[in-house]
Amino acid sequence: MKKSVVLALSGGIDSALAAILLKNKGFEVIGLTLKLYNENELETAEYIAKKLNIKWILLDVKKDFNKKIIDYFFESYIKGKTPNPCVVCNRQVKFHYLFEIMKEIDAEFIATGHYATTGYIDNTKLIAASDTQKDQSYFLSFLTKEQIEPLIFPLAQIKSKKETENIIKEYGITIPQKESFEVCFIKTDYRDALKKRYPQQKNGYFILNGKKMGKHSGIFNYTVGQRRGIKIPFTEALYVKKINPESGDIILTTKDGIRKRFVEATIENMPLRLPKIFKAHAKLRSKMSLSACNVKINKHSFVLEFETPQFAPTPGQVATVYLNNCIVLSGFIKEGF
Secondary structure (H helix, E strand, C coil), X not given: CCCEXXXXXXXXXXXXXXXXXXXXXXXXXXXXXXXXXXXXXHHHHHHHHHHHCCEEEEXXXXXXXXXXXXXXXXXXXXXXXXXXXXXXXXXXXXXHHHHHHHHHCCCCEEECCCXXXXXXXXXXXXXXXXXXXXXXXXXXXXXXXXXXXXXXXXXXCCCCHHHHHHHHHHCCCCCCCCXXXXXXXXXXXHHHHHHHHCCCCCCCEEEECCEEEEECCCHHHCCCCCCCCCCCCCCCCCEEEEECCCCXXXXXXXXXXXXXXXEEXXXXXXXXXXXCEEEEEEXXXXXXXXXXXXXXXXXXXXXXXXXXXXXXXXXXXXXXXXXXXXXXXXEEEEEEC
């Protein structure tokens, strides 16, 4: 009897290849497409399911997505933070429903088209970085132990997007090129969407060394570490160091002041029992290379002490800790110091 797997079928090239590879390994594949915001991709997902002759389930979760992801996204900026909707969505929406449907139809596994893999520490299955040009393990750092246990990554051994495209062509599947957006559910500049939702945004001052240096164009136009758009004459480049949502003021600093050796983050996910202090590697954004650090775990937060100062630790973004290539700890950045 074939083992069954519920696959997140988004309508993109990666999930299509995941379906092909799972079928080739003898799995009974059930494609699950979540209706979030984009109606066009639903047709592509259905086309892929029919082309590959796999079962297809369409689930409308727009209300949940709006509440858990879109509201969170906008509210983060109101608080002067920079959100990470992909990380939050994977745990609270996408993998939540994958897991629920798996249980409902009595399937054995769940799978996605992420470029990632899994590993083990002390017999605990964990998300791990894949040896690819497009490792996406960072975006899965909030997944719970329960969500990880039945999880399969068919693309773990795929080295590049080009390799994916070549295999898809061999199967005669034509997938429309998706238009790329900075935030998947906002088809314009996200700053314009913020201004439309909150027309009364705070318009405070740029502050440098305690002095007002002129008014800025609104806190929605800036994030910690940003250099662009700061039109303040100075002897060297200036960066956003901190955003004060109450006053609307934006604190500026120089390149030396934007780098921090220590980072504190909330504990949002710790799938493994860990010592209070240990050595590891961490990243503070998806495209950052892993950097060596010491980790200290407190009651509700953890502190990273990096060997070299890191550029602009950004409140609201995600700090992810890797041990032996596996993700063992993650949370929202509170501050760098």
